Amino acid sequence: MSDTIRLGDIAHARSGDKGNHANIGVIAWTAVGAEYIGRVLTEQRVAEFFLPLRPRGVERFPMPGIHAWNFLLYDALGGGASRSLRIDTQGKTLALAILEMRIPRPSNLDEMRFASEDLVAARPQG
Secondary structure, three states: OOEEEEHOEEEEEEEEEEEEEEEEEEEEOOOOHHHHHHHOOOOOHHHOOHHOOOOOEEEEEEEEEEEEEEEEEEEOOOOOOOOOOOOOOOOOOOOHHOOOOOEOOOOOOHOOOOOOHHHHHOOOOO
């Protein structure tokens, strides 16, 4: 058993652009996962992971109502959609990239994983 997991084992993500800035939302599958992500997915860890993009800074915003964290990577898109020569000028693939980040394996990993029965239980009846 590995001492690390992929972030994607306990979360999903969305990303896009805000001009020359990249916006990445990391959404935990469970409340337990959100609490863990809040401890381990720091601004510094995200900045180091995306160091090849040379962001000027990384800022993290909690979104507790949806078990999520939003990260803003300043000046990470090489000028933005209309100016950048990069393949991903709008930062759409950054969500996929962050899900591959290795993080420490939590002892209660099973409580953080997505379970399809959770969707059934949460679905409105009637």
